[in-house]
Amino acid sequence: MTLVAMPEPSPPEPNIDAPRAPTLDSVARHAGVSRQTVSNVLNNPSVVRAETLQRVRAAIDVLGYRPFAAARNLRTRRSRTIAMRLHPVRDGVKGIVHDRFVHAVVEAARERDHRVLLIPLARRADETAAFADAVARGEADAALLTAVERDDPRQAELVRQRVPFVSFGRHRGATGRGPWVDIDGAAGTYQATQHLLRCGHTRIGFLGWPRGSRVGDDRRAGWASALADAGVPADPRHELEIVDNTDHARTAIEAVLRRDAPPTALVCASDTLALGALQAAGLLAAEIAIVGFDDTPTAAIVGLTSVAQPLPEAARESVRLLIAVIEGHASAHDERVLIAPLLVPRASTLACVDKQARPRN
Amino acid sequence: MTLVAMPEPSPPEPNIDAPRAPTLDSVARHAGVSRQTVSNVLNNPSVVRAETLQRVRAAIDVLGYRPFAAARNLRTRRSRTIAMRLHPVRDGVKGIVHDRFVHAVVEAARERDHRVLLIPLARRADETAAFADAVARGEADAALLTAVERDDPRQAELVRQRVPFVSFGRHRGATGRGPWVDIDGAAGTYQATQHLLRCGHTRIGFLGWPRGSRVGDDRRAGWASALADAGVPADPRHELEIVDNTDHARTAIEAVLRRDAPPTALVCASDTLALGALQAAGLLAAEIAIVGFDDTPTAAIVGLTSVAQPLPEAARESVRLLIAVIEGHASAHDERVLIAPLLVPRASTLACVDKQARPRN
Helix, strand or coil: CCCCCCCCCCCCCCCCCCCCCCCHHHHHHCCCCHHHHHHHHHHHHCCCHHHHHHHHHHHHHHHHCCCCHHHHHHHHHHCCEEEEECCCCCHHHHHHHHHHHHHHHHHHHHHHCCCEEEEEECCCCHHHHHHHHHHHHCCCCEEEEECCCCCCCHHHHHHHCCCEEEEECCCCCCCCCCCEEEEEEHHHHHHHHHHHHHHCCEEEEEEEEECHHHHHHHHHHHHHHHHHHHCCCCCCHEEEEEECHHHHHHHHHHHHHCCCHHHEEEECCHHHHHHHHHHHHHHCCCCEEEECCCCHHHHHHHHHHHEEHHHHHHHHHHHHHHHHHHCCCHHHCCCCCEEEEEECHHHHHHHHHHHHHCCCC | CCCCCCCCCCCCCCCCCCCCCCHHHHHHHCCCCCHHHHHHHHCHHHHHHHHHHHHHHHHHHHHHHHHCCCHCCCCCCCCEEEEEEEEECHHHHHHHHHHHHHHHHHHHHCCCCCCCEEEECCCCCHHHHHHHHHHHCCCCEEECCCCCCCCCCHHHHHHHHCCEEECCCCCCCCCCCCEEEEEHHHHHHHHHHHHHHCCCCCCCCEECCCCHHHHHHHHHHHHHHHHHHHCCCCCHEEEEEECHHHHHHHHHHHHHHCCCCCCEEEEEEHHHHHHHHHHHHCCCCCCEEEECCCCCCHHHHHEEEECCCHHHHHHHHHHHHHHHHHHCCCHHHHCCEEEEEEEECCHHHHHHHHHHCCCCC
């Protein structure tokens, strides 16, 4: 009845003798060579005669031998594994972006024959110790830091603990440096604002988070620069700071839209805020162009123009840098990669889309 | 300028000599014993004298020595790792449930000192070969199958390849058996239907997927049983089969609500379908109680009563069974764990909630 292919029960000791796959010894027997010769074929083929090499490789193919990862890891002192924190499940945009980035990093690592050790941690404060532990045990070679803040203490701590790392997100910690990959939020809101300017808008407001967050201030800066570059004044009454909550955004934008000379367009720091603005516009039947940020599934459903983070590209760059750092390439240690996001135009800026679709000789 | 604590550059060879942490040798030196004695303390403490044991353990604490994982893995032929497919990013309910389950499995594995090897694969057909490869290389000890279908070919294939596994989802493959953990979808829709019956509804429809899917048929069965047990006839005109799409569901339910004697309540196979039913009810200003399935973030936002899958519990049970299978406990090989889901009442069945909140002596 025991149809799962397992050795006979021998609890409580795990059965560690049952061979599940061909071994170095069975390859040696099959090829009629010594165990050491098989090992040389795998690790040091240049010392093996061509004819022997061919015979051993044929035996490896026939038997389907695969070298045991732990032996390779022990030999090279490399686990080919990157440690990364798995945040607790969160609803909303932060949860979506985190999970998409996890997918992208696992995929990018796989392309480079690496694995990802996801360490589930509720508190950021436990992160550096967990990474240091994983590296000390040889379970990971380096760590990828996420949710990086402006004065993030983790980079300095990892330097102190001699844990190789790459940050996803710029930082200016105590030591100030270390390689990072980031998505250029300011470039995203600059693009969004240009999109609205080209369409003829001159009263373009910004709906952002309270000042002080690295990501939020960056997104605000792109909007302000685009207006300044176009010589269009920013109206302080049309710049709002709201915690990232759709209801709060709706209430605030309703108030703004009831005033004289309201903005005709809004750049928002997140889709969450943009959805509140969309709801306010709907309630008041106001015509206002709206751009969100993060290109969430909801943006696609409700037709919200949004700025998309190219997370697969960010993940590939992070993995590339991590491998360079692990391999000790000095040039990687201060490398920074800033990736431009992409505007995804939809119905919430439909008039602009139409206008810009026309030939602009 | 090189502030990441890395050895001096020596590309292209990885630097494998720089000690990042105390070694077995440094513990031996510190305690004034041989390397073998330290190894005995770690692996076979009963052969070590009490006084020596204490001295070596003190040295381990003082130095912060952590045994190298690859050495332990090689010794025990255990990677303490579970392989699992990471599906490509998907929007919608399937993507949400998959990502939540990944979080839950990583967390449950961590509680048992295990890791999860997420293998990103676009095609299910590549899954068993990837699991067999990971187990052959000693990168994983067993596999957790997800998205299990009724006549799933993977279980038989893994038995053939001698890969230990547990299925998340019931199956009846060629070999028919193997341990599984599942969430009792029928119990969920049974609860939902009872909730509506208690509230006085007698015309309770079912909005499900086209027949033939394991999960969909199971959810339909719970609705049918609850009606049969209550002696309430199921009206075939109020049982709909719709692909899992909100727009399709809205159109279909609009048609049903325009007929004579429409249903006064609907049990739905998914939140995706339930949202379409909610939209139809809103458009026609129809009073109809609606229950969804999967308790998605959207259900919470729009106030949809829904059936929640207890994914953390399913993950813990899956990991428990996987470890039992890996350790060769015969009793685990045919174990099945069926977990009851939980109804989360919200505004879409508000009248029922109110009624049931009253004391029922």
